[in-house]
Amino acid sequence: MHAWAWLDPDAALAQARRLDRGPLLGLLHGLPVGVKDLMDTEDMPTAYGSPLYAGYRPQRDAATVALARAQGAVFPGKTVTTEFAVFHPGPTTNPHNPAHTPGGSSSGSAAAVADRMVPLAFATQTGGSIIRPAAYCGIVGYKPSFNTLPRQGVKALSDHLDTIGSLARTVRDAALLAAAASGFHDLVLEDPQPLVPRVGLCRTWEWDHCEAAQQQALLGAGERLARAGWPVMPLDLPEAFASLAAAQYTVMLRQQYQSLSVERLGHWEALSPNLQDILAQGEAITDAAHWQAIARIAHCKALFRDVMRTVDVLLVPSVTGEAPKGLASTGSPLLNRIWTALHGPALTLPFGRGPQGLPTAVTVAGLEGSDRTFLQAAQAIEAQLGEPYND
Numbered sequence: 001m002h003a004w005a006w007l008d009p010d011a012a013l014a015q016a017r018r019l020d021r022g023p024l025l026g027l028l029h030g031l032p033v034g035v036k037d038l039m040d041t042e043d044m045p046t047a048y049g050s051p052l053y054a055g056y057r058p059q060r061d062a063a064t065v066a067l068a069r070a071q072g073a074v075f076p077g078k079t080v081t082t083e084f085a086v087f088h089p090g091p092t093t094n095p096h097n098p099a100h101t102p103g104g105s106s107s108g109s110a111a112a113v114a115d116r117m118v119p120l121a122f123a124t125q126t127g128g129s130i131i132r133p134a135a136y137c138g139i140v141g142y143k144p145s146f147n148t149l150p151r152q153g154v155k156a157l158s159d160h161l162d163t164i165g166s167l168a169r170t171v172r173d174a175a176l177l178a179a180a181a182s183g184f185h186d187l188v189l190e191d192p193q194p195l196v197p198r199v200g201l202c203r204t205w206e207w208d209h210c211e212a213a214q215q216q217a218l219l220g221a222g223e224r225l226a227r228a229g230w231p232v233m234p235l236d237l238p239e240a241f242a243s244l245a246a247a248q249y250t251v252m253l254r255q256q257y258q259s260l261s262v263e264r265l266g267h268w269e270a271l272s273p274n275l276q277d278i279l280a281q282g283e284a285i286t287d288a289a290h291w292q293a294i295a296r297i298a299h300c301k302a303l304f305r306d307v308m309r310t311v312d313v314l315l316v317p318s319v320t321g322e323a324p325k326g327l328a329s330t331g332s333p334l335l336n337r338i339w340t341a342l343h344g345p346a347l348t349l350p351f352g353r354g355p356q357g358l359p360t361a362v363t364v365a366g367l368e369g370s371d372r373t374f375l376q377a378a379q380a381i382e383a384q385l386g387e388p389y390n391d
Contacts, residue, residue: 001092001093001095001098001102001108001111001112001115001117002080002090002091002092002093002108002111003034003079003080003092003107003108003109003111003112003115003117004034004076004077004078004079004080004108004112005037005047005049005077005078005079005080005081005090005108006037006044006045006077006078007076007077007078008044008076008077009076011043012032012074012075012076012077015074015075016030016074019072019074024072025070025071025072026070026071026072026180027071027072027176027179027180027185027188028068028071028072028073028120028176028177028180029071029072030072030074031072031073031074031119031120032073032074032075032076032118032119032120033068033073033074033075033118033120033121033122033177034075034076034077034078034079034108034109034112034113034117034118034120034121034122034167035065035075035077035078035079035121035122036078036079036081036106036108036109036121036122036123036124037049037078037079037080037081037108038081038084038085038105038124038154038155039062039064039065039122039124039153039154039155039164040058040060040061040062040065040153040154041058041061041062041065041075041078042057042058042059042060042061043075044075044077044078045057045078046058046078047078048081048083048084048085048155049080049081049082049083049084049085049088049090049105050083050084050263050270050271051270052263052267052270052271058153060153061153062152062153062154063150063151063152063153064122064149064150064153064154064164064181064182065122065153065181066153067150067180067181067182067183068122068177068180068181071180071181073120073180076117076118078108079106079107079108079109079111079112079121079122080092080107080108080111081104081105081106081107081108082104082105082107082129082330083271083272083274083275084155084157084260084263084275085104085105085106085124085126085129085155085157086105086157086256086274086275086278087104087105087274087275087278087329087330088272088274088275089101089104089107089327089328089329089330090104090107090108091327092107092108092111093111093327094111094136094137094323094358095111095114095115095137096114096137096138096323096357096358096359097323097356097357097358099325099326100136100322100323100324100325100326100356100358101136101323101324101325101326101327101329101330101331102114102133102136102137102323102330103129103132103133103134103135103136103137103319103323103330103331104129104132104133104330104331105124105129105133105330106121106122106123106124106125106129106130106133106167107133107330108121109121109122109123109133109167110123110133110134110136110137110139110141110167111133111137113137113139113167113168113169114137114138114139114169116169119168119169119173120166120167120168120173120174120176120177121166121167121168122164122165122166122167122177122181123141123164123165123166123167124154124162124163124164124165125143125161125162125163125165125336125340126157126158126161126162126163126252126256126340127161127248127249127252127333127336127337127340128319128332128333128334128335128336128337128340129333130142130143130163130165130167130346130348131143131318131319131335131336131339131346131348131363132318132319132330132331132332132333132336133167133330134167134318134348134361135318135319135348135350135359135360135361135363136319136322136323136331136358136359137323137359138350138358138359138361139167139168139169139350140167140168140169140170140171140173140174140347140348140349140350140382141165141166141167141174141347141348142165142166142167142168142171142174142175142178142345142346142347142375143163143165143339143340143345143346143347144163144164144165144178144182144187144345144371145343145344145345145368145369145370145371146163146343146368147163148163148164148178148182148184148371149163149164149165149178149181149182150164150182151164156259157252157255157256157259157260158251158252158255158256158259159255159259160251160255160294160297161248161251161252161255161340161341163340163343164181165178166178166181170382171189171347171349171375171378171379171382172189172379174347175187175188175189175375175379176188176189178371184371186372187371187372187375189375189376189379192379192380192382192383193376193379193380194380195376195377195380196229196230196231196380197230197311197312197313197376197377197380197381198231198233198310198311198312198313199222199225199230199231199232199233199311199312199313199314199315199381200232200233200234200235200307200308200310200311200313200314200315201218201219201222201232201233201234201235201314201315202234202235202236202237202314202315202316202365203218203236203316203317204237204241204316204317204335204338205237205241205242205244205245206245206317206334206335206338207317209320209332209334209335210317210320210321210335211320211321211322211354213321213322213352213353213354213355213360214317214318214319214320214321214322214335214354214360215317216352216360217317217318217351217352217360217361217362218315218316218317218362220351220352221315221351221362221381221385222315224384224385225315225381225384225385228384230384232315233310233311235307235310235311235314237307238300238303238307240296240299240300240303241300241303241338243296244296244297244300244337244338244341244342245334245337245338245341246293247292247293247294247296247297247300247341248293248297248337248338248340248341249337250285250289250290250293251290251293251294251297251341253278253281253282253285254282254285254289254290254293255282256278256279256282257279257282257283257285258282260275260279264279297341297342300338300341300342301341301342301343301368304342304344304367305367308366308367312366312373312377313364313365313366313374313377313378313381314364314365314366315362315363315364315365315381316335316339316362316363316364316365317335317362317363318335318336318348318360318361318362318363319331319332319335319336319361320332320334320335321354321360322354322355322356322358322359322360323358323359325356335363336363339363339365342365342368343368344365344366344367344368344369344370344374345365345366345368345370345371345374345375346363346364346365346366347363347364347374347375347378348361348362348363348364349361349362349363349364349378349381349382349385351385351386362385364377364378364381
């Protein structure tokens, strides 16, 4: 799979044995957790997916890593990220078919969890880097509300968008890692409750970009919930949302250009052509366009509260379709952009297979700050849709 940028089994075993000899530390005691190579670690190198930082040793852990470590997590190594978590892919392949992308930028984390190398892994999302690889690899990806997990010590791209989340094979496990690595222990889930949340079936303004397999996954999931007697109602987003994905992309491009200033100003030739092109696009965005995009996002966030008055969660498309063939691209994040911009929780659930035999998925989306009840609803939906996709 080429899922690991750095792997030290001996150190992981030594860490596990130390835990065996001591008291129970917390929620993650003895659990192996993959750490995305965008996150600083005091005992492992952190390269941010770039040869510029090969062998770089941070002096301290990222805040999320420190919190997970304090809760007893074992870290086998660092998982592959795309270059600075932008679009230039690493070597990781899809566990279901190595000829296909695992998605990005959290490619190594998604592949490692899907292939059962670890039960849990960290991921980050600025556009679609949690939801997309989780969907392509047939696992659960949880993007919490903005700033639920602290961002200190994680390579920054966009102060308005960067979000840290978790990858796992069940909603309960994804919630467990998020709870431990945030300090919000009320996110821990027990056995599924007999909930029947109100579900809005939302095709979104990006529906026409979805392949038939993704469309069928969403409609099929809605039909299954409705047959079980759940209140499932079609729900359309206001017209202002038609330009929300473009606004998110504008903000992301401009803020990536700012955040990666050290690398572009001092080491331009060491950057991939893909990243050079992305940074050039960011440079071309005017101040006015950037602030107009920020205003559009704020407007849609306000509208979204009205949208959600009649439902508890939305069920939406996860990605445009199955994982694309080839490793030169990590696939399109188009279907994920608006949920990153709205700052609310989003969680992808594997559901079905496409014509190439690869996983398809649906995403549950909710209001910012609703994570506790949101996760309960997502867990109930997971139970109703059936077991996760597995080979």
